[in-house]
Amino acid sequence: MNPFPMVRADLRAMRWSAVVVVVLVALAVAIGIAVAAQERGLRQGSARAADDFDLIIGAPGSQTQLVLTSVYLQPEALPLIDGALMNKLATDPRVAGMAPIAFGDIVRGYPVVGTTRNFVTRWGRLTPTEGRVFTAEAEAVIGADVKLAMGEDITPSHGVGGEAAHFGAESESEHEHKHEGVVYHVVGRLPRLGTPWDRAILIPVESVWETHSLGNGHAIDEAPLGPPFDAKILPGVPAIVVKPVRVADAYQLRSQYRQGGTMALFPAEVLVSLYRTVGDLRDVIVIAAALNNVLVFAAVLLLIATLVTLRRRRYAVLRALGAPRGYVLLVTWLGAAGLIAAGCVLGLAAGWAASLVVSALFEQQTGLHVATGLGWGEIRFAAGLIVAGSVFSLVPALAAWRVPVSEGLR
Amino acid sequence: MPEPLLLKDVRVTFQQRGFGPVVAADAPRLDVAPGALLGISGPSGSGKTTLLHVLAGLLTPSSGSVCWGGHELTTMREAARDQWRRKHVGLVFQDFHLVPELDARDNVLLPVWFGGWRADAAMIARADALLAQVGVPHPMRRASVLSRGEQQRVAIARALFGRPSVILADEPSASLDATTAALVSDLLVQSARDSGATLIVISHDPAMLDRLDIVRRMDKGVLQ
Numbered sequence: 001m002n003p004f005p006m007v008r009a010d011l012r013a014m015r016w017s018a019v020v021v022v023v024l025v026a027l028a029v030a031i032g033i034a035v036a037a038q039e040r041g042l043r044q045g046s047a048r049a050a051d052d053f054d055l056i057i058g059a060p061g062s063q064t065q066l067v068l069t070s071v072y073l074q075p076e077a078l079p080l081i082d083g084a085l086m087n088k089l090a091t092d093p094r095v096a097g098m099a100p101i102a103f104g105d106i107v108r109g110y111p112v113v114g115t116t117r118n119f120v121t122r123w124g125r126l127t128p129t130e131g132r133v134f135t136a137e138a139e140a141v142i143g144a145d146v147k148l149a150m151g152e153d154i155t156p157s158h159g160v161g162g163e164a165a166h167f168g169a170e171s172e173s174e175h176e177h178k179h180e181g182v183v184y185h186v187v188g189r190l191p192r193l194g195t196p197w198d199r200a201i202l203i204p205v206e207s208v209w210e211t212h213s214l215g216n217g218h219a220i221d222e223a224p225l226g227p228p229f230d231a232k233i234l235p236g237v238p239a240i241v242v243k244p245v246r247v248a249d250a251y252q253l254r255s256q257y258r259q260g261g262t263m264a265l266f267p268a269e270v271l272v273s274l275y276r277t278v279g280d281l282r283d284v285i286v287i288a289a290a291l292n293n294v295l296v297f298a299a300v301l302l303l304i305a306t307l308v309t310l311r312r313r314r315y316a317v318l319r320a321l322g323a324p325r326g327y328v329l330l331v332t333w334l335g336a337a338g339l340i341a342a343g344c345v346l347g348l349a350a351g352w353a354a355s356l357v358v359s360a361l362f363e364q365q366t367g368l369h370v371a372t373g374l375g376w377g378e379i380r381f382a383a384g385l386i387v388a389g390s391v392f393s394l395v396p397a398l399a400a401w402r403v404p405v406s407e408g409l410r
Numbered sequence: 411m412p413e414p415l416l417l418k419d420v421r422v423t424f425q426q427r428g429f430g431p432v433v434a435a436d437a438p439r440l441d442v443a444p445g446a447l448l449g450i451s452g453p454s455g456s457g458k459t460t461l462l463h464v465l466a467g468l469l470t471p472s473s474g475s476v477c478w479g480g481h482e483l484t485t486m487r488e489a490a491r492d493q494w495r496r497k498h499v500g501l502v503f504q505d506f507h508l509v510p511e512l513d514a515r516d517n518v519l520l521p522v523w524f525g526g527w528r529a530d531a532a533m534i535a536r537a538d539a540l541l542a543q544v545g546v547p548h549p550m551r552r553a554s555v556l557s558r559g560e561q562q563r564v565a566i567a568r569a570l571f572g573r574p575s576v577i578l579a580d581e582p583s584a585s586l587d588a589t590t591a592a593l594v595s596d597l598l599v600q601s602a603r604d605s606g607a608t609l610i611v612i613s614h615d616p617a618m619l620d621r622l623d624i625v626r627r628m629d630k631g632v633l634q
Binding site for chain 2: 001002003005006008009010012013313314317318319320321322323324325327404405406409410
């Protein structure tokens, strides 16, 4: 028994209906897959970006804002905390590493972040792909995506809040707010992190203070970079990143700095609560996508059932010419299941492509790399739909199977 | 080998709401010798097609027996009847009923796929030879682009392909113009004579009926 010549003939007879069925199924599947892949990618990408930020200490205020500003470099003026805290943390035995994060200036749309060598290399994890880490004030290390040349001299401008960043180009307001006479020399470039920090220009925190006429944080001008900061009057910083020695230390430090005019948090816990909120939204989207799939599949099956009914005489003729019932069943089932399977496979590819595009757009906007591989979840989802589609395709096939030949011929 | 047909006391009735049982066909007796050419005439609605479906095993009568040699159709299971039909019967319809998306050759080969995976070279050669014989010179042409006369010729080639012992035709010339109808009628009768198959034709076309050995008439569901 070979049903394929008849299946081919049926598909040819369906023409545009066959195309419509495949496209409808593909769209329905693609939406479901894109939503799932995107959501997972976003969750993983945002969590990975927070990897080097075990504990953040800042002035009391919005926890979410502190994480957004320090981890994801979304510009916002944050209240400052006492700079003396840095020295206290630097000598704390529970602290493996600490670094201030001071921002506010921009160069051609790229945020300028003042920190220490320690954090530039992410606690020693990174080595520059070009050049070296800064060793003196007025030296700068740039992120992988910053379009500046090695050796270039740059002058920062005072960032104006609420302005959309145009990376690589100097805006009018940036031109108006230049820190005249201040020059940083680009000495190194960092490897790609897949986070917004790829677009940051990192300078010694001392330079940030100097630029804003707050001294350099040290008692003498030629002091080596980094802690201890022994100036009599130490400028404040918006945030301090702390790498605790042990997990227990992390909890102790967090509870200690939750009081006394500071706020301490694990970015991970803020993310978890964000995910919970976003997760609820995702559930809604997933349910909507599932309903959408059910509707599309129902419509497609109805269409196929109608087409099969319209062709009942054709199948009756096959029976009259000696085809067993099973042959007609196989022809109609294979036709319907084949279309649905083709739609699912196409939808898997389209969903994947769509999530790649969305990820690229998202990365362009936020600097956050969202990895959108097709997970087993998506493949299982598509496979499940193929199985379900094949089972439901039996309905129109059985309808064709049941028609008495003599009746079908009239 | 063609087998004799013996049909006895066949009645096909169906229930019509409000009217009780309605007799669609009533054939007390029909004897057909192997290789005979039989016509069944009668006005439309007289039950001719119903009778033909009974003869082809497509419809089981409410009562009576239909015997093709040793094959008693009324007691056979459906699958067995399908198989018997594929092996012994060639069917020709008024509206040809080709698969328009297949070419002429594949339409002839269609029944091969009901039982096998593919047609071998000998089968393809036979299909092409049959098509040439019935006057369709282009076996690769889609059925949908053939003229009506050509389509009926392909249908006849399809009916002849399995070397049937019985050819059943339902108004084979009714939807053709007079000239084509005459050619198709000749072809059908000649093919049956050449192969020695029994031919039973339902028709109200006198030109068709004139070419047959015996003509029986059906009126108001009763075979005279």
